[in-house]
Amino acid sequence: MQTEINKVELRNLQIEDYKQLKNSMVKAYCELDESYWEESEIENLLSIFPEGQLVILVDDKVVGSALSLLVNYKKASSNHTYQKITGNSTFSTHDPEGEVLYGIDVFIDPEYRGLRLGRRLYDARKELCETLNLKSIIFAGRIPKYSEYAEEITPKQYIDKVRLKEYYDPVLSFQLSNDFHVLKIMKNYLEGDVSSQEYAVLLEWNNIYYEKSPKLINARKSVIRLGLVQWQMRPLANLEALFEQSEFFVDVVSGYGSDFVLFPELFIAPLMADFNHLNEADAIREISHFTEPIRKRFQEFAIAYNINIITGSMPYTEDGNLYNVGFLCKRDGTSEMYTKIHITPNEVQYWGMKGGSEIKTFDTDCGKIGIMICYDVEFPEMSRLMADEGMEILFVPFLTDTQNAYTRVKLCAQARAIENECYVAIAGCVGNLPRVNNMDIQYAQAAVFTPSDFAFPSNGIKAEATPNTEMTLIADVDLDMLKKLHEQGSVRILKDRRHDLYKIKKL
Template structure:
C-alpha cells in the first residue's frame, strides 16, 4: 500500500491515447479477479474519437491510477434488459449518439493500492459536472454487486440491495454508488459475462440532473456556489501531536462529509502542545512549539488529499533564519500547498514572544476561485485586504485568536467592513475555551461567522451565518460567487469601481 503522506500531486483530466499502457496496467490490477478484463488500445482510440470529453483519468504523481469511461445514448434506446455487449455495440461503441440525452458509464475503476483516497468520488463528481455542462438528463450505468455471491443462497438480489441500502450488509461497489446519489432503477440478469462474484446480476443505476432543461443551451460550467466549513476549535489539553491530529481529522471529516470546499482552522490552534514547555519562558516555549509546524503541514496536506477538501490551517509559529513568524498553510486537495504569513504583529506578540511580521502579500488560486488569507490583527488594516481585492480575491479567510470580547469585537466589525468595501465574502474562525497550563494563552473568546457585502442579494445585516459564541462547533455555509459579479456590475453602490484614483491609490511596495 502506497502511504498517503508520500503523495505529492493528484490530477483529474481527460484521457489521452498516450495514457494507454498505464491505463491497462491499472485496469488489470483493478479487475484481477476477472481474467483478461481490460480495454485494448483500439477500443480506447475509438472512445477518444467518438466522445473524448467523456473519457476521464485520475493521476497520482503523474501515474494513471483510475479512470471513468462513458458514452452518450438516448434514453429511449436503452432496453432495460440490455447486456454490456449490447450497450457498447459489441465493444464497437456504435451505440454512441451525440444527440442523445443520457451519459452511460461503461467503466469506472481505481487501482487497489490507491483506494481509500476518494479518487472514485472525484471521477463521479466530474462526470456529473460534464452531464450538467452538456445539459443532459442524467447518468446511467449497470453496476456490479461483487459481494452478492457470499449470500446468494440466502436472499434474492432485491433483498440484498435493500440490506446494502440499509447498511445491514456491505457491498463495496453498490454502497459507493448509493452514497454518490445514484438510485436503483432495475436489477438485470446476465449483464456481464464472467462476473461470477455478482452471480451474473447487475443493478441499473441512475442519477438525475436537476438542472436539465430540454433546450440546446448549455449550463454555465463554472462553479458558483462554494461551501465553507468553519471550525470553532476548543482549546483543551493535548498530550502529543497524534492527539492534535486525531481532533483535527474529526473536524475535517465532519465538514468534508457535508461536501465543504474549504475547512478553516483558527489562529494558533496548536497552542495546547505548548503545555509541555510551560516551565520555560514564553519566547523559548513558543519556539519549541514551532518545531511541530512542518510535521503539521505534511499531515494536513495528507488530510486535504484524503478528504478531498482545501484546508486553511489557521496559523502556527514558524522559525525562518532565526526569525519567529506567525504562518499558516493553504493545503489544496490536489496535494499542493502554499504558505501565508501574518503581516501585522500585535504588541503582545512582540513583547511576549519576540515575533516578527512577514512580507507575503498575495492571493491564492483554488479550484473554487481566488481567495485571500489574513491572520487576525491583519484584518484591522484595510489596506491589506484592499490589495488582495485588487488581485481578484472573492473570499477572504481570517483565522483569529482573541482572549476577550473587546478583541473579538475589533476582528468582527473590521471583517464586516472588509466584506463591504471589497465586495467579497469574509469567513472568520477562532478558538474557544481555556488553557490554564499554557502561559499567555489562558483564555479565549470567539464566534465564527461568514460576512457578506450589504446589498439586496445578501442578508440585510451583512451576516450570512454565525456560530454559537464560545462553544466548540462547526459552521457550514454556502456562498454564491456569481452574486459578487452581479454586485460588482449592478450593485446599489460600487465601492471598488467608484474609487477616486485621481486623488489616492493603495499599492504594494516592490
C-alpha cells in the first residue's frame, strides 16, 4: 500500500476505466489464467446494467471493482456454473425484471488490501439492492484455502470450520462477516479454480426493506450515528502508544456502525511528559512536532475503518505562532483543519497561544457540520454563523479541569443546540496527569444535546456518559427531525429572527 492516501472514491464504472480495471484485476487474480474481462465484455455489461457496476478509486486510480447482473431468484438459487450464470460472458442472463442482484465479480488490488475497501463495495451493493427494491444479493464465493484441507475434510466440514473461525478463508470469512448466509455448495462452478477445487459456496444477503421505499446509493443519510471518546489521561511511552489507544477507540465505535468519532481537546497532552523539564510554553511547542504525523495516521484510520474522525485538538506552529488545531479526517481520504478561535487566559499565559481567524463549516457524507474547540462554544456568534451556512451537527472537543469549568461548556453547548436548531456533541478528557505541568487534573462528561421540542428528549439530552470515567458514548441523531423542526416546530428560532433589527455576519 502506498504510504499516504489523499482521496478514496466509490462510483459507477465507466468504459474509460477499463485499462486500470484490467491491471487491478490481473493482480488480484494472479493465480488464475486469463483472469480479466475483455474490454468488449465490460462495454456490453455497461450497456445492459450500468448502475450495477461499481469501482473504487484511490487517488484517481481504480483499485477494485464489484460487477453484477439482475436475475430471477429461481435461477440464482439453483445449481449453476459461472459460465452458465454469465451466459458465457455475454450476460444474456441479465433480466431487467429479476428480483436478485447477482454478483459476478468483486476484487481489490492486493496493494490496497487492509483498508476495508472491499467492505465499501459490499455496502454499496447492499444500498443498490435496497434502492432497486430487490429481494436479495446472491453470488457464488470461491473457497481458495480449501485445497490445503481437501484430503482431510469435505467442503461442508470446511465451511463449518470457517464459520466457527477454526479456519480462516480470505473469501468465505469475509462474506460471512458481511451478513451473508450459506445457501448451498456447488461443484464445478469455476473451471480452473484449483485452490477451491472448483467448489463454490452460494451465499445470500436478504434485503429486509424489500417492497419498501429504499435509500439511494450515496444519498444523504437521515439517521447519523455519533461515537464520542471520553479519553482517560494516562502516561504514554511514545507516539505509537497514542496511536494504539486511539485506534482501539476508532475500531470500537466503527464496529457499531458510527459515522463520526469525536476525540477531546489536547488529548495528546501526555506526550509532554518527556519535556516536563522545560517550561510550559517550550514543552507544548515540542509536541507540536507530532501534529502532522498524527494527522496522517488518523487519516489512515478514517479510510481503514470507514468513519469520519474529528481529531480533537493538538498544538500546531506556523510562522512561529502557536495555535490549537484539529483535523476532520473524512473516510474518503481527505482532511481539513479547524482552529480554535477564542483562546483562554490560561492558554495565553502559560503557552502563548494565538487564536485562529477562519470560521467555517464542513461538508461531509452525513451532512454539513461545524467544529468548535472548547472555549469557542461559549461565544454564540460563531455557531450562529455556522447555522446560517446549514450546519446540522456541531462537534465540540473540550478540555476542562474542574466541574464548574465543565458546566460552562455543557450549558453553553445546550444553548447552542436550542438556538441553532441543531445537534451538539461534546467530548473531553478525564482523570489526572502527573508529570505534565498545567495539565494536572481533568473533569468531563461526554454528551449529545438536542433542540428542545416535542420530537426530542424533554431535557434536550440525547445521551450522556458517566462523569470522569473512560468510555465511549454512541448515539443516533435524525437529521430529518431538524428539517421538520425548522418548518413546524413549536418555536422556530432560526426563522423568527428579526433581521430588520440585527444581523450577524463574518468580517
